[in-house]
Amino acid sequence: MKTGAQPDGVPSTGPEAARTDADLVQELLEGSEEALLELYRRHADSIFRAAVMRLGDRQLAEEVLQDTFLALWNRAELFDAGQGSLLGWLSAIARNRSVDMFRAAGRRPPSQPLSSLLPDDQGENGNLEDALRSAAYAGGSSAPEPEAWLDGAWLRAEVHRALDDIPELERKVIRLAYYEELSQSEIAARLDWPLGTVKTRTRRALARLRESLASVLQETTDGPR
Numbered sequence: 003m004k005t006g007a008q009p010d011g012v013p014s015t016g017p018e019a020a021r022t023d024a025d026l027v028q029e030l031l032e033g034s035e036e037a038l039l040e041l042y043r044r045h046a047d048s049i050f051r052a053a054v055m056r057l058g059d060r061q062l063a064e065e066v067l068q069d070t071f072l073a074l075w076n077r078a079e080l081f082d083a084g085q086g087s088l089l090g091w092l093s094a095i096a097r098n099r100s101v102d103m104f105r106a107a108g109r110r111p112p113s114q115p116l117s118s119l120l121p122d123d124q125g126e127n128g129n130l131e132d133a134l135r136s137a138a139y140a141g142g143s144s145a146p147e148p149e150a151w152l153d154g155a156w157l158r159a160e161v162h163r164a165l166d167d168i169p170e171l172e173r174k175v176i177r178l179a180y181y182e183e184l185s186q187s188e189i190a191a192r193l194d195w196p197l198g199t200v201k202t203r204t205r206r207a208l209a210r211l212r213e214s215l216a217s218v219l220q221e222t223t224d225g226p227r
Contacts, residue, residue, distance in 0.1 A: 023088040030078045038075055045089050046071070049096045056100045066103060068158060070096040130212050134161060134180050164214040172207035175200055 023044070029037035049070055053063035073095050074081075081091050165173050178184045178192060186204065190197045 024083040027074075027078050027081055027083075027088065030075070038071070041074065041088070042071055045092055048089060049092055052093065053096055053100050056097070057103060062103045063100075066096050066099045069099045072159060130208065130215065134176070134211070160215065161211075164211050167214060168207055168210045172203050172210065175204050176207050176211070179204065 021040070023041065026034075026037040026041050030041070046067060050063055050067045053066040054060055057063050057066070070092050074092060081088060085091075165176060168176075174193070175189055178189045179186070184192060186200050187197060189195075190200045193200070
């Protein structure tokens, strides 16, 4: 993706040239998705290339990219233009996320989908599994276009919201399974819980998530928003 951005984050040409990064962040604070997409166009390539260099893995780098811009969307009020450039602020977020990803890289996925623990009379488990894996891993071999990224970020945000709404112990087993890729036996060892307890809490967590995400899962099946 060619952004044509100058070092200060202002495009060299085009109708957006008069709007600085700080202007766009202010619009972002007012809920402007268009401002988010413009900032993505300006800075995504730099963030993505740096993440690829650190991680040596384009798929992990795309997850870093998504997490970085989700952080901008969710915490834009923390950016202080007086302390440095927006690109520098985003790069620090991406660098920290890359370190986390590097530590987690190389683990194997669960041997079978955890959603198989639930009855699946209506074929809902596959959609739930896909959503959880999408939230934990960002697919693709190159930096996505802004609109595609926004759809993926929306799904990830919905999954994260649903996770935040379930009990802490249930949330913990889901995060260990999907974000750290531990098997249920490994989760039991990590938390010093009986394996039966892990299975029970996993089953309850998945049932809550499936209910909470019902409309989201239906929407991803039917097509884009």
